[in-house]
Amino acid sequence: MSECGQDCSTFQILICNVDSFPEDHSDACLLSHLLPMVARHWTEHVGEAPNRFEQEKQDYAFCLSHTLEVYNPEYVLLVEDDAVPLTDVFNAFFHLVQVRFPEEPLGGGLYVKFYHPERLQGYLNPEPMRILEWVGLGGLAGLVLTWVYTLTLRQQQFSWWVFVAFTIYAMILAELAGRHYLLELRRISPALYNVVPVTECCTPAMLFSKASARRTLSYLKEMVCKPGYAKDIALYQELRRRGEWAWALEPNMVTHVGMFSTLRGSFEGEEPQLL
Incomplete structure (x- = not known):
């Protein structure tokens, strides 16, 4: 005080x-x-x-x-x-x-x-808003990772499969790291x-x-x-x-x-x- x-x-x-x-x-x-x-x-x-x-x-x-x-x-x-x-x-x-x-x-x-x-x-709890937050975080991180991946391999075309894979990867990583952190x-x-x-x-x-x-x-x-x-x-x-x-x-x-x-x-x- x-x-x-x-x-x-x-x-x-x-x-x-x-x-x-x-x-x-x-x-x-x-x-x-x-x-x-x-x-x-x-x-x-x-x-x-x-x-x-x-x-x-x-x-x-x-x-x-x-x-x-x-x-x-x-x-x-x-x-x-x-x-x-x-x-x-x-x-x-x-x-x-x-x-x-x-x-x-x-x-x-x-x-x-x-x-x-x-x-x-954590995200794997029964509060629906956390699921939306989890998907949103994964989507944002997946977009960034896909952009880095595309630049690294110098690909010209955006790949939805790569984006989905990175999104799922980011969601799993966030849950393992701990939402409270x-x-x-x-x-x-x-x-x-x-x-x-x-x-x-x-x-x-x-x-x-x-x-x-x-x-x-x-x-x-x-x-x-x-x-x-x-x-x-x-x-x-x-x-x-x-x-x-x-x-x-x-x-x-x-x-x-x-x-x-x-x-x-x-x-x-x-x-x-x-x-």
Whole structure:
């Protein structure tokens, strides 16, 4: 935020501590000396949730609602504790609210995801727009390779078979190299950022407008999460049921650094400090 300068002078940070024993969360308590902090188990009576997934949903709703109460902000960027924002996160924010969606906050969408797992960003995924992007990239690269091939062999006639072969070759090469690496080229300028319809996974960093945050809270209140129906899947299915939409921003604006999952029991029995 200090590097962002005057443009971020009105931004505020709130630490949301939803640990069952807030005073034992050493990181949050240390940060509370520098930044405002709210702790769920200090401010309200919390009953036992039926499962971890419902507990996570309730904690998420608590943090979102208290951010609205404390600051009444125009936008909320809710970042989970295993996500590290990248240096261009503020460029992405200003581009979204000032250039992409200047008339209506987030274009009327419920949220904008700032992260999608790299393993799910490939071309061979069920998002139709990625297939069009893949074919377009292959066609452009195939045209360039065909032009180089024609000049090298000093052929006078354009060969469609050569063009198709190079196009397929470029598409396979792009998939093997990894689409998420190619997306990094978009960091050259915010104008190159890709805003696409959202998919259901995941929630390490989510941008809400004030109005959409309140809608999200009302949706979360109505649903009960359980194994196989976590909050990210629940929100996505609720969008489709209501005929609403949300967005995902590419490339990722945060890095997911989590290794220890209390939600799914990864490394169960191990001390997370040792990992």
